[in-house]
Amino acid sequence: MSNLVVLYGPPAAGKTTIGRDLAALTGFRFFFNHLTVPAAKAIFPEAHQPYPDERYTQLLHKLRLDCLNVAAEAGFDTIFTIAYSGARDDMFMQEIVDTFISRGGQVQFVELHAPTNVLLDRVANKDRVELKLHKVTNPTHLREILDGHNMFESVKFDNILRIDTSSQSPAESAHIIAAVVYKDIGK
Numbered sequence: 001m002s003n004l005v006v007l008y009g010p011p012a013a014g015k016t017t018i019g020r021d022l023a024a025l026t027g028f029r030f031f032f033n034h035l036t037v038p039a040a041k042a043i044f045p046e047a048h049q050p051y052p053d054e055r056y057t058q059l060l061h062k063l064r065l066d067c068l069n070v071a072a073e074a075g076f077d078t079i080f081t082i083a084y085s086g087a088r089d090d091m092f093m094q095e096i097v098d099t100f101i102s103r104g105g106q107v108q109f110v111e112l113h114a115p116t117n118v119l120l121d122r123v124a125n126k127d128r129v130e131l132k133l134h135k136v137t138n139p140t141h142l143r144e145i146l147d148g149h150n151m152f153e154s155v156k157f158d159n160i161l162r163i164d165t166s167s168q169s170p171a172e173s174a175h176i177i178a179a180v181v182y183k184d185i186g187k
Contacts, residue, residue, distance in 0.1 A: 001104040008084040009112035010151035012122040014165040015081040021174035036063040085149040114166040
């Protein structure tokens with residue numbers, strides 16, 4: 001049996017930083033969504049935000065689902081990140097839930113959010129730029145994405161922990177999530 005924690009929210013909400021901290025606390029595998037971008041960009045080099053080719057998005061979903069299937073089959077508890085953008089991601093979200101539930105696992109959703117002005121300040125953060133993980137690093141680009149998608153929408157599932165990442169450090173957020181994961185998933 002393997003379990004999944006899904007960290008979702010808009011760009012610069014803290015998904016990668018909190019995910020790494022949470023993995024260190026829990027021992028869960030950390031599979032962040034940007035790992036699949038170079039492979040998809042090799043096929044669709046012209047794809048870009050805020051309105052990427054739908055085939056590019058479908059390829060990203062397939063690559064991510066394949067990796068999560070392998071993790072679930074191997075029995076690995078996993079943390080996954082995604083910038084959920086509403087209805088266009090709903091089928092994918094259901095597929096990842098089904099992947100873990102069908103194997104006896106549980107899924108915990110964690111909605112990370114912060115005020116728009118905080119996201120715009122964070123997006124050009126030196127640490128974020130230096131990661132070179134195909135992340136949004138330009139405030140103007142982030143504004144286009146936020147205006148073009150509903151990045152603040154909640155997933156269509158019941159078990160959602162909501163955290164305003166402007167209210168505490170990433171490490172504190174990770175500790176809050178770990179406490180819920182250990183209580184709800186039973187780790």
